[in-house]
Each structure stands twice: as structure tokens, then as C-alpha cells.
Amino acid sequence: MKIAEVRYLEKEEQLVLPRWTSILTEKMRSKYILSKRPFTIHEKDDTLYGVLSFHGGQGLPSPWREKAEAMVKVLAAEGAGILIAPYEGEIPHKILPVATGKILAALFAFDGAAEALRRQGKNPEEAHFLIAGNDMDVLPLILAGMGDYVNHLSFFVDNIGELEGLQEELYIEKGLLTETFSSPKNPLFTEADAIIVCGMEQTGYEHILKRYAVYIDAVGNRPALRRLSQRRWDVAVAEGFYFHYAGQQLESRRAEAVAFISHMDFRGFWLNNFPEGEAREIYFMLKENGFSVSGFSALGKRVKIAKNQG
DSSP states (O other): OEEEEEEEEOTTOOOOOOGGGGGSOHHHHHHHHHHHOSEEEEEETTEEEEEEEEEOOSOOOHHHHHHHHHHHHHHHHTTEEEEEOOSSSOOOOSSSOEEOSHHHHHHTHHHHHHHHHHHTTOOGGGOOEEEEOOOTTTHHHHHHTOOTTOOOEEEEOSOGGGGHHHHHHHHHHHOOOEEEESOTTSHHHHHOSEEEEOSOOOOSOGGGSOTTOEEEESSOOHHHHHHHHHHOTTSEEESEEEEEETTEEEEHHHHHHHHHHHOHHHHHHHHTTOOGGGHHHHHHHHHHTTOEEEEEEETTEEEOOOOOOO
């Protein structure tokens, strides 16, 4: 089983075409590319690379969507078991699993937040962690990776009653008392050292975050992340991580793909649609096999977190 990494053409990237195509109009050349060279595939170091001959954007027009599906089918026929998705733009999800990095970002959200705090010179055991939102597709994965260093945890949600059962479980299993609130005016919001976003729309809250807070977006709300990055230079923002694994440093999408092809338990967890009851066991399995957070990424770029200067 191989990993396949797929992407669109870069902004200034041009296809190598037969010389005679230079006499064609731009419209005719585009038709030729769509018909004869819709994608290219090559293999290097046991990874398949597929490039769709389309300059990327947020959406694929109908004919290019069909070509993207055809490319993925060829990759599957050549042995691909999982795709690494491009940072921006769509790719077919129905033919092969697609690694976006979000599964590992959720499972290691607490570890990532704790590592960011350490790099700032803070002690995670003394920090106030806040989970914003309760997307139930993501929250169980986040809580599965919560370490013993968490001693103060709050939840910011629309309906605090929805978490009563969860709060009771956390107290019984970990002896952890938690607080819930539904207003950003609550002092708990402004006191949080590390915020892990789990689905709640983060609009207009940039100005009330604590100075030098850590902000981990586990759901991929890029507009909010971009806005926060522009308005609060002091806040350490991340939506993904780099991982140490087997002597390598892997960006989260590739780490996710490597985990999928290398570890049967993780692959089964994925293919069974991430059963909540197995999430913590999978987290520990990945840790025991050497996965650990080594860096941070946001908006497609690596992020450096410096020691707190405040």
C-alpha cells in the first residue's frame, strides 16, 4: 500500500506540451489539456504524486472534477491506499481515504497545546485549558488525547446543559472538575492560556483572548484563523502539527497517511468511522509507536512559537 500526494498546478506552473500546441489559441490549448493531458502521475521513494493540470481554487468545474476522479482511480490502481490532500481546494473523497491532518490534529490537540506552552516558558500543569465548541465528531478525539498535565479545563459552548454528562465522566475518570459557560464575556474566556477550537464559530473574539495565548484550531476554520493571525501577533496559532516519527519529521497530513498505511489499528479506526470508544486506545498506540508533536503549522506554513516575552 502506497501514499499518493495530489495537488493542482501552482500559480505560475506550466505544463510541458508538444511544440505544435503553441500555435493554438488559449481556448483550444485548454481543451487539448483537458482531453489529452488532464493529469500527470509519477512515483518517487514509494510515494505516488498526482498533479491535476488545473490551476487550483476552492472549487473544481464539472469537467475537471471528472478528471480528478479519473486521476484518483489511476492512483488507486497503481497501489495507493490513501491520498494526501492539497492545502487548498477540493479532491474526490469517495474513492480513497483522504489525509487532511485533522484526525491527528484532534487526537494530539492537547499535546500540541502543551508543547506550545512549554516553548513559551509556561508549565502546562499550571495552565488553564479551554475547549471552544462541542462538535461531537471532533470532541471525543480531542478528549482522548488529554494528558494528565491538564488540571484546569473549561468549556465554552452554546448550550451548557449538553455537557453535563461529559463533565461527570471527566470527574469520575480523572477527578477533574470542569466549568462550562456560554458567554464570551465570562472571565474564564479571557483567562485561558490555551484555547482548543472544536466547532464553535470564532467571530469577533480576537480582542479578548489572553495576551500570548495558545490557539489550536482542531476543525480547520481558516477564515477565523487568518483573521486572528492578522489581528493578534502575540497569540500562537496553529491548525496542524509536525510529528517526530521513525527518525523523520512529518507534516500532519503525511503523518496521518503514514499512520494509516503503517498501523493496522489506526487504519481500522479510520475505516470504522472513528468510534468514540476506541479513540483513547488509538491515541496511546500512536504515542507508543513514536508519534509526538515536534512543530506547528497554520495556513499552509510552518509556525515558530517563541518564548513568552510578556
